[in-house]
Structures are given as C-alpha cells and as structure tokens.
Amino acid sequence: MSKVKSYDVVVVGAGNAALCAAISACEEGAEVLVLEKGPEHKKGGNSFFTDGAIRVAYHDFADIRKVVTDLSDEEADSIVMPDYNEEDYYDDIMRVTEGKSQPELARQLVDRSFETLVWMKGHGVKFELNYDNQSYEKDGKRHFWGGLPVKTENKGIGLMKQLFSRAGELGIDIWYEAAAVELVKEGGKISGVVVQKGEERINVESSGVILACGSFEADKKLRKKHIGEEWEAAIVRGTEYNTGDGITMAVAAGAEKFGEYSGCHSIGTDYHAPKVGDFKKPGDIFKKHSYPLSIMLNKDGKRFVDEGADFRNYTYAKYGREILKQPGHVAYQIYDSQVRPLLRKEYDLEEATCYKGETLEELVNQLSVNKEQFLQTIEEYNAAVQDGEYNPTEKDGKKTAGLTPEKTNWALKVEKGPFYAFPVTCGITFSFGGLRVNPSGEVLKTDDEPLSGLFAAGEMVGGIFYHNYPGGSGLMSGAVYGKTAGSSAARYALGNKRDSTIIH
Ligand SMILES: Cc1cc2nc3c(=O)[nH]c(=O)nc-3n(C[C@H](O)[C@H](O)[C@H](O)COP(=O)(O)OP(=O)(O)OC[C@H]3O[C@@H](n4cnc5c(N)ncnc54)[C@H](O)[C@@H]3O)c2cc1C
Structure with a gap:
C-alpha cells in the first residue's frame, strides 16, 4: 500500500445517489471524499444517461410549483394536474412489484420524496415540467397523467452537471479513475476503503463509508449468473462501470445480499x-x-x-x-x-x-x-x-x-x-439485487444488525423493486437514500471522531 489518506466520510461512486450522499454528509460538517471508477469524461454513472424523470409525491399543483419555480401564472392556469400523494405512490410501487417491495423501504422512499426534491433544489438542481411524455392537450388545457410531472432540467446531463457543480462549491474531493476494491474492517467495524487509483493502491481511512456504486447490470457474467443465460446478450443502456463491485465488497465484509437478484429493469x-x-x-x-x-x-x-x-x-x-x-x-x-x-x-x-x-x-x-x-x-x-x-x-x-x-x-x-x-x-437499465439497508441507510448483516460504518444508497439498495418499477423512481430512490445515508454516515463518523478525541 503506497499511501494512506483520511476522510470522515468516503462515498463510492459519483452518480446521483453518491453526490446526494456526499452533499448531505458535507452539510453535516463531514470532510468528504468521492471515489469514481471511471475517468472524468465518463462521470455521472447511469444517472447521467437518464431522461431526468423523477417521481415524487405531492398534494396539489402548488407543491409542484415549489420545485418548478419558473412557471408564469398564465402557464400555470393552462395546466390540469391530478394530485399524486404518498398513498398513490406507495400503491403504485406495491402494484407493479406485486406486493413484494419491502414496506419500510418503500415508505421511506415515498414519504421523503417531496422534501428531498426541495432539498435538491436548494442545492441548485433545476426542475421542469415533464410536458413531452406525461401530458396531453385537451380543450386548450394541458392535462398531466401518470404521477410523473417533474423532470430535471436537461435530463440526467443537467442533473449531474448541477450536482457536480454543487459538490465543487462545497469543497468535496472527487478522485477519478479511482475504484474502490476492498472495504477495511477492524474490530467488526468498517474503517476505510482500499482504492486502486491508476497504478497506485491507496488506503483511505474513514469511519463512514457509503456505497453508491450501482448494481451489477454492466457485468455479463453476473447477469448470466443471477438473471439468466440469455442476459449476456442484453445491451447495457447506461454506464459500463456498474459491475457489482459494491455488492461484492460489502458481502465479503459480512453484509447481507438482498432483493430480487433475478430481476432487473x-x-x-x-x-x-x-x-x-x-x-x-x-x-x-x-x-x-x-x-x-x-x-x-x-x-x-x-x-x-x-x-x-x-x-x-x-x-x-x-x-x-x-x-x-x-x-x-x-x-x-x-x-x-x-x-x-x-x-x-x-x-x-x-x-x-x-x-x-x-x-x-x-x-x-x-x-x-x-x-x-x-x-x-x-x-x-x-x-x-x-x-x-x-x-x-x-x-x-x-x-x-x-x-x-x-x-x-x-x-x-x-x-x-x-x-x-x-x-x-x-x-x-439496472439490476434489482443489492444490499439490505434499514431506513437510515445503514447496511445490515445476515444477523439483522447494522454493519457499523457501512451505508448504501441508490441501485445498491435491494428490496424496493421487484419485477417492475414505476418510472422515475430510480432517481428518487437514489436521492432519498443518498441524502439519508449521507447524513447518517456523517453523524456516525463525526460521533466516532468526538469519542476518540475524548478518549485520547
Ligand atoms: C438510459 C437510462 C435512462 C434512465 N432514465 C431514468 C429516468 O428518467 N428516471 C429515473 O428515475 N431513472 C432512470 N434511469 C435509472 C437511473 O439511472 C438509476 O436508477 C439511477 O441513476 C441510479 O443511480 P445511482 O447513483 O445508484 O447509480 P449510478 O448513477 O449508476 O452511479 C454509480 C457510479 O458508481 C461508479 N462505480 C461503480 N463501481 C465503482 C467502484 N468500484 N469504485 C468507484 N466507483 C464505482 C460508476 O462508475 C457510477 O458512476 C435510467 C437509466 C438509464 C441507463
């Protein structure tokens, strides 16, 4: 190991979930490092490839106007938008997953969706109405349908540009071509990550590690093993880097695999x-x-x-x-x-x-x-x-x-x-198998207890989607669980730091 570095929180991956986690951890006062396996010109993960559609629970059109703020009153008057509240969202998840989604996880996603969108907006993410795909014109009015009226400005490209820009403003370090290859565990707790950065192996010490590095959809062998023989032939719609590394590392450290490994979007x-x-x-x-x-x-x-x-x-x-x-x-x-x-x-x-x-x-x-x-x-x-x-x-x-x-x-x-x-x-698009987390974003072990110091977000969270998913839920899940994992990891890491300062 050539070098040792130290951060309060390390986030593995640089997609939507990871950057939401990094920003949230930084808000809590943590010094944060983001690790991205790909080069800088291929940053942003699957999140970069998205259409930007983001499914949120809202009570009325006034809620939507809190996040889509550049609508004139005249434009707003021409819009008919049915409400889509927490129960509607929850029911949609349960319906399309045939009741298999873990209620606690689905609830967290749904109940935190609106506040998380407002939070993202506060960090510079811009939203617009999803006119193209989710509305139609009738009698001079624009009618929205399907519970998906919001998207990020300029799709996933805009979303990731704004999140990277915010991370830069907050002074969050990002290393590119830096793949996390192993979790370090001491005394039953995660204490850091081993990183392969070019030719160098670096040991990054950190008491809060957040895995937000996707599932295994880009790995032919894992697709074949878990989803089925014919899946070798599937086209990968997004990043080539989501090859299951996070799952492999976490399972080696004692985490429980969770969710529908034979399922995918x-x-x-x-x-x-x-x-x-x-x-x-x-x-x-x-x-x-x-x-x-x-x-x-x-x-x-x-x-x-x-x-x-x-x-x-x-x-x-x-x-x-x-x-x-x-x-x-x-x-x-x-x-x-x-x-x-x-x-x-x-x-x-x-x-x-x-x-x-x-x-x-x-x-x-x-x-x-x-x-x-x-x-x-x-x-x-x-x-x-x-x-x-x-x-x-x-x-x-x-x-x-x-x-x-x-x-x-x-x-x-x-x-x-x-x-x-x-x-x-x-x-x-992505595979559904991931890790088991609790609503605080802590990764759980096979004995149901948290694996101290390890958190996960985004595609890495197993147990929410089975068979199918309501469009626009991937970005929302990444944001909700990213924000949650970020604040949980920061509090945990900063708490540990205070304790060790007192002891020494
Ligand atoms: C074409 C396309 C369109 C989509 N459209 C939508 C949409 O409109 N709305 C929606 O909600 N969802 C959409 N999705 C799904 C959505 O992209 C995902 O649900 C979501 O972006 C996943 O976010 P994430 O942060 O978990 O993963 P990602 O954004 O994929 O980020 C994971 C990151 O981890 C990095 N990484 C992997 N392994 C390592 C490692 N060992 N070390 C360091 N870094 C690593 C990867 O390079 C990547 O940057 C779409 C997906 C695709 C591909």
Whole structure:
C-alpha cells in the first residue's frame, strides 16, 4: 500500500445517489471524499444517461410549483394536474412489484420524496415540467397523467452537471479513475476503503463509508449468473462501470445480499443502440416507448405481449425481458400512417432505426423475418380489432377479441400506408439485487444488525423493486437514500471522531 489518506466520510461512486450522499454528509460538517471508477469524461454513472424523470409525491399543483419555480401564472392556469400523494405512490410501487417491495423501504422512499426534491433544489438542481411524455392537450388545457410531472432540467446531463457543480462549491474531493476494491474492517467495524487509483493502491481511512456504486447490470457474467443465460446478450443502456463491485465488497465484509437478484429493469431499445452507454450520446435517445400504440412481432412473425396492457409507465420496465426471450432477441414495432404522427420524439431522431414500406408486403420484404407468418399475424390482428373510440390519452378499452395475446387498449387496425417497422432489442437499465439497508441507510448483516460504518444508497439498495418499477423512481430512490445515508454516515463518523478525541 503506497499511501494512506483520511476522510470522515468516503462515498463510492459519483452518480446521483453518491453526490446526494456526499452533499448531505458535507452539510453535516463531514470532510468528504468521492471515489469514481471511471475517468472524468465518463462521470455521472447511469444517472447521467437518464431522461431526468423523477417521481415524487405531492398534494396539489402548488407543491409542484415549489420545485418548478419558473412557471408564469398564465402557464400555470393552462395546466390540469391530478394530485399524486404518498398513498398513490406507495400503491403504485406495491402494484407493479406485486406486493413484494419491502414496506419500510418503500415508505421511506415515498414519504421523503417531496422534501428531498426541495432539498435538491436548494442545492441548485433545476426542475421542469415533464410536458413531452406525461401530458396531453385537451380543450386548450394541458392535462398531466401518470404521477410523473417533474423532470430535471436537461435530463440526467443537467442533473449531474448541477450536482457536480454543487459538490465543487462545497469543497468535496472527487478522485477519478479511482475504484474502490476492498472495504477495511477492524474490530467488526468498517474503517476505510482500499482504492486502486491508476497504478497506485491507496488506503483511505474513514469511519463512514457509503456505497453508491450501482448494481451489477454492466457485468455479463453476473447477469448470466443471477438473471439468466440469455442476459449476456442484453445491451447495457447506461454506464459500463456498474459491475457489482459494491455488492461484492460489502458481502465479503459480512453484509447481507438482498432483493430480487433475478430481476432487473429493462426496456425495448433500438436494435442498433451502442452495446454499452455511449457518454457522447446521453439523454436516453435509443428507447422506443410508443409501443402501446404498436403491435410488436418477433422474427417468427408472432405477437408475444399485450402491447396495450397499460400506459408505458407501468409496462416498459418489464417488456424488455419479453423481447429478450424472442428469437434473435429482436422484435419489430409496427405502425401505420394513422399512428406514426402520434409517436414520441425518439422516433424522429437520426439514431432511430426504421424501415418504411408503402405496403405491408414492401415493408416485410426488408425484414429478416418469417414473411408469410408476419403478414398473416397482421391480417388476423386487423380482423380481431373491435369497434370503439380510439384515445391514446387514456386507457380506451379499444381492444381485440379472440387473439392470444389480446391487445386490450389502443387496438387500431394496421391498414393505412405507408407502414413502419422499428426493430428493438432488450436494453438493461439496472439490476434489482443489492444490499439490505434499514431506513437510515445503514447496511445490515445476515444477523439483522447494522454493519457499523457501512451505508448504501441508490441501485445498491435491494428490496424496493421487484419485477417492475414505476418510472422515475430510480432517481428518487437514489436521492432519498443518498441524502439519508449521507447524513447518517456523517453523524456516525463525526460521533466516532468526538469519542476518540475524548478518549485520547
Ligand atoms: C438510459 C437510462 C435512462 C434512465 N432514465 C431514468 C429516468 O428518467 N428516471 C429515473 O428515475 N431513472 C432512470 N434511469 C435509472 C437511473 O439511472 C438509476 O436508477 C439511477 O441513476 C441510479 O443511480 P445511482 O447513483 O445508484 O447509480 P449510478 O448513477 O449508476 O452511479 C454509480 C457510479 O458508481 C461508479 N462505480 C461503480 N463501481 C465503482 C467502484 N468500484 N469504485 C468507484 N466507483 C464505482 C460508476 O462508475 C457510477 O458512476 C435510467 C437509466 C438509464 C441507463
């Protein structure tokens, strides 16, 4: 070991959860070091790649205006925004996780969400309304839906820029290309971290260590081991550095693994998206989230999910897995010219892979699929579409009858050319397995007791998300648990320091 350094609190990782933890620890008076495995030009973790959507509980539009402050009264008057209180948020988590989310952890996330957003704003994070994806226009008013009206200004890029800037103002040290490789434990307590910084091994002494270094989604072998054989083939939507290091180190030090190790958040992403997140192309531009308005067919020319089961907020995080199960891990979202103008912005980007044909035959001839079956499936689908009013702004109940699987909302015949096919594959966002923490952010051991001196936040917290998650909860969870772990670790470390000063 070439060097020894000392800090009150060390935070491992430099994403949203980590920087919220670092700022919060600093507020408590701690001297803080942040360790980031990647180089400076690849900083910000998965948080940098996000769309910035952040799910918060609020009681009325006045609450939202406390964080989105640059709305004129005129603009505010044109907005209709249903309330989304703590119970709504909690119920959504429980619904999409099929009741498996740990109540204590989910409660903490939900109950602390609004105050944490206000706190982030106080530290310079700017928020705006999520007009593009979460609202529609009706009778001259802008109607919000889905409990997700807030996003960070300029997506994850803006969020991370503002958090790094605040960390800089507060004098928080950040080391890049500095991977935590081992936790140091003395007398049953965590007392520091071993860091690989370039060629150097540095022992950083610290009585409060916060792990906020993601889960294992970027590690092929761990994906295969925990989630399943086919997950080796998934595209990694975000940073290449979240390879499970935090979990491995913590478990070696006695922490309990917790949460759904076989589960992950994944989506349908452009078939030609980069294999791992490209830091030069952030902003979540490869997703393809208008599929509830599509029919999705695999290479065999068969449908395989109810595309219209619910709004995308509640199905997108689990349909990636379904796409991965298809032959060649590919599916084609099919639209006709009636629906094409309704698609989200990402479909118009130059990065979007798209095939177009004036007729369905012309379209299908460009795809490497079972052409006969493809056309037959569309014909059968068209024949099964029931009458009803088509309305993409609500669950319209316009469905098919007699198909397996049915399409239960937004079923419109695919009949007016030109026709479009967007190929998608599975992109993993993050894995759900992590560590067990209590609501103070302390990491727990297998005997249920805290592993003294060790805290965790963000993706590292297991037990909140199972099967699926309500969109926008990842950033909120990182912020809530980051802030909590930061203050808990600082109080713990500063308490230890005072005690040792008294003793000596
Ligand atoms: C394309 C995309 C879009 C998304 N959109 C949204 C959205 O709109 N809303 C939402 O809520 N969520 C979204 N998510 C999910 C969200 O990104 C995560 O839930 C959240 O950002 C995780 O934050 P984190 O701080 O835990 O991890 P990260 O932001 O990934 O940070 C972890 C950091 O730890 C570092 N690290 C790893 N190992 C080590 C080590 N050994 N030593 C030092 N550092 C290490 C990594 O380099 C990384 O910088 C999206 C994710 C992706 C990929």
